[in-house]
Amino acid sequence: MSTYKFKTTNIKGKDYVEVNQRVIALRNLPQFKGYSIETELLHLDSESCVVKATVRNDSGQVVSQGMAQEDKSSSRINQTSYVENCETSAVGRALGFLGIGVETSIATADEVSMAIAKQEAPNEKTVVKVEAGKPALDDDTVAKMLKAIEAGKGDAVFARLVSYEEQSNPEGFAKVKEALAK
Numbered sequence: 001m002s003t004y005k006f007k008t009t010n011i012k013g014k015d016y017v018e019v020n021q022r023v024i025a026l027r028n029l030p031q032f033k034g035y036s037i038e039t040e041l042l043h044l045d046s047e048s049c050v051v052k053a054t055v056r057n058d059s060g061q062v063v064s065q066g067m068a069q070e071d072k073s074s075s076r077i078n079q080t081s082y083v084e085n086c087e088t089s090a091v092g093r094a095l096g097f098l099g100i101g102v103e104t105s106i107a108t109a110d111e112v113s114m115a116i117a118k119q120e121a122p123n124e125k126t127v128v129k130v131e132a133g134k135p136a137l138d139d140d141t142v143a144k145m146l147k148a149i150e151a152g153k154g155d156a157v158f159a160r161l162v163s164y165e166e167q168s169n170p171e172g173f174a175k176v177k178e179a180l181a182k
Contacts, residue, residue: 004029006101017101019092025100026055034058037094039087042158047072049083052158053090055098066093067158067180093181136168137161142176149179 004025008015026032036056043050048071055064068089070082078085096102145157158180161173 019088019095022092022095022101026095026098032100035063037091039090041083041087042067043069044083049086051083051086051090053087053094055094064094064098066090066095066097067177068093069177097181137172138169139172142169142172145176146179149176154180 006017006021006025008017008021010016023037026035026037035058038054038056040052040054041049042052048069050067050069052065052067054062057063066089068086070078070086070089072078072082074082145161148154148157157176161176161180
């Protein structure tokens with residue numbers, strides 16, 4: 001793969017590979033012949049979604065997975081296409097974890113552009129919206145989830161994680177998501 005030339009997008013002086021380039025590589029490079037990509041919608045409501053992408057080899061074995069979460073309100077394009085963007089991000093991450101197009105980063109150009117746009121958006125007042133019925137995620141629960149992930153129970157943790165209010169403990173959520181992505 002080191003001789004394969006990916007088209008990249010330069011963002012703030014760093015080159016990032018776009019998801020479509022990773023998909024093209026999976027479909028065209030001989031070492032990935034017979035590989036497949038599956039996506040699963042793990043959470044969907046009127047405001048956000050979570051998608052898991054799975055890459056399988058020609059024998060049907062899971063060789064890589066990636067997850068993504070998108071909020072409908074996070075960008076103009078997400079107002080109409082947050083589910084599609086989430087699926088694309090999950091696929092890009094799964095292919096990145098497989099080693100495709102990661103010369104500079106697992107993150108794709110699309111993810112980095114979105115993150116920069118969120119950071120640069122004017123934010124006069126931060127409002128934490130707690131969804132009715134979703135409990136707060138406390139540090140004890142985060143610690144238990146991290147232990148469960150280490151014990152190989154990542155799927156169960158992920159299924160449980162989406163039932164908690166992310167804004168109640170953004171750092172804890174980030175720790176758990178990072179552990180799940182490994």
